[in-house]
Amino acid sequence: MKSSDWLVTENGDCLACNLQESETSTGYYRLYRFLTDVEDILESTKDDRQRLEKIRPLVRRLLTSSYWLQGEYREPNPDTGWSVLMLYDEPEFSLTVQTVVWLPGRVSPIHNHAAWGVVALISGEEKNTFWRRTTDSEFPDRIEKVGEQILVPGDIISFMPNAIHHVEVMGTEPTITFNLYGKTDYQQRFEFDPITHTAKNF
Numbered sequence: 001m002k003s004s005d006w007l008v009t010e011n012g013d014c015l016a017c018n019l020q021e022s023e024t025s026t027g028y029y030r031l032y033r034f035l036t037d038v039e040d041i042l043e044s045t046k047d048d049r050q051r052l053e054k055i056r057p058l059v060r061r062l063l064t065s066s067y068w069l070q071g072e073y074r075e076p077n078p079d080t081g082w083s084v085l086m087l088y089d090e091p092e093f094s095l096t097v098q099t100v101v102w103l104p105g106r107v108s109p110i111h112n113h114a115a116w117g118v119v120a121l122i123s124g125e126e127k128n129t130f131w132r133r134t135t136d137s138e139f140p141d142r143i144e145k146v147g148e149q150i151l152v153p154g155d156i157i158s159f160m161p162n163a164i165h166h167v168e169v170m171g172t173e174p175t176i177t178f179n180l181y182g183k184t185d186y187q188q189r190f191e192f193d194p195i196t197h198t199a200k201n202f
């Protein structure tokens, strides 16, 4: 099956990105080298969209080469329906690297991340639904649905910091994803309620 790369803009548009043929070096591409490459990109490139363009192929190369990462995850909590395993977490280093598992039938809240993000689907099938704020002066946190995209294993989706989405596990298998996020602006990170037109920090 052909893999796809996607970019979700601040307006909730999900754009197909060209897959780059590069990054197919022989030999291992290990997690520590991936992290230093990402750090170099963040240092040299300040525009989040350009950063994502450069980081997406590295994520694909990492997951192809360091195959062990695909087996690194926690069993989900049956009450919450999900689990997170931090793969790398260093104080004062603004990168979040984790694998996340969601159980079948689960639906996440509608949220943004207030950080750029790259998510690679390792296993299962996930529907992403995209939203954006409307220009309603009475309800500034009112959102409207923009579109949706079903992801299959091998797909990589990337998000601008204010992209709003929620995810839903499709089918009968859990989803396992590799997630990478930049520095979070916690004051700008929200969960949205599409009925009451409100947003709350989380």
Ligand SMILES: [Fe+2]
Pocket: 111, 112, 113, 165
């Ligand atoms: Fe998310």
